[in-house]
Amino acid sequence: TVSYFIADLHLSDERPDMVRAFLRFVQEQAYQADALYILGDLFEVWVGDDLRTTTSQTVAQALKKLTQSGVPCYFICGNRDFLVGKRYCKQCGMTMLPDETIINLYGRQTMLLHGDIMCTLDESYQKFRRMVHRRWVQWLFLHLPKRARANIANRMRANSKRYNQSKSDNIMDVTPEQVTTRFKHYQLDWMIHGHTHRPAIHHPFNDNSQQRIVLGDWYEHSSVLTVTPEHADLSGAQL
Ligand SMILES: O=C(CCCCNC(=O)Nc1ccc(S(=O)(=O)N2CCN(c3cc(Cl)cc(C(F)(F)F)c3)CC2)cc1)NO
Ligand SMILES: [Mn+2]
Secondary structure, three states, X not given: OOEEEEOOOOEOOOOHHHHHHHHHHHHHOHHHOOEEEEOOOOEOOOOOOOOOOHHHHHHXXXXXXXXXXXXXXXXXXXXXXXXXXXXXXXXXXXXXXXXXXXXXXXXXXXXXOOOHHHOOOOHHHHHHHHHHXXXXXXXXXXXXXXXXXXXXXXXXXXXXXXXXXXXOHHHHOOOHHHHHHHHHHOOOOEEEEOOOOXXXXXXXXXXXXOEEEEOOOOOOOOOOEEEOOOXXXXXXXXX
């Protein structure tokens, strides 16, 4: 009885070493799990399920084998791979979950989300997010020729990289009241998210056992949250 949570792998053809780390994790750990949850930014870029890359096909094969062996796999999209669709999830045997899904995790009322929605101080990003989450914008974008989508992606990646370097650290983190509002509104025991690349286990209300667990990225080493009925263990994070 163990469930695994990962996020922010940012897999791409440019980083085959990170793809190999993911495949190792799937082959060596995930087969014994009750479930695997991928909480967004599995991929660095995603401009439609109709574009196949070595990485997207390799990942789909590995996850298809895992889910067919009986380990259910759930996906919540991130701020990079928000265009991952049902078609690709089907190729992986994954079930797509909406952002802010609440599950009963071995008796704990737990909210799962990518986390970017809680970074409300980053107003320019929230504006971008609202725009690209509009159905008609996604419909239009996905009907552009592949090359056009790839060109837009390259341009946006370049300026999002440059732009984020200039942003101060605190606006890139979740806004505390976004966290406490959700804990209160949904009587949460736990919240698990990624996005900030700052792995840690936080106690938003110091007086009790409520926890906010932030998953780490996979740039230096794989960061996996292992949850059992008894406890939560965040590997490779300075707790
Ligand atoms: O990353 C962080 C830190 C926070 C960073 C936030 N910034 C961030 O996420 N930027 C970003 C995300 C995805 C990509 S993309 O290359 O994958 N790709 C670009 C084009 N996309 C698109 C879709 C639609 Cl519907 C409509 C359009 C339109 F209308 F603009 F053309 C474009 C699809 C996705 C590129 C940059 N933490 O993890
Ligand atoms: Mn992210």
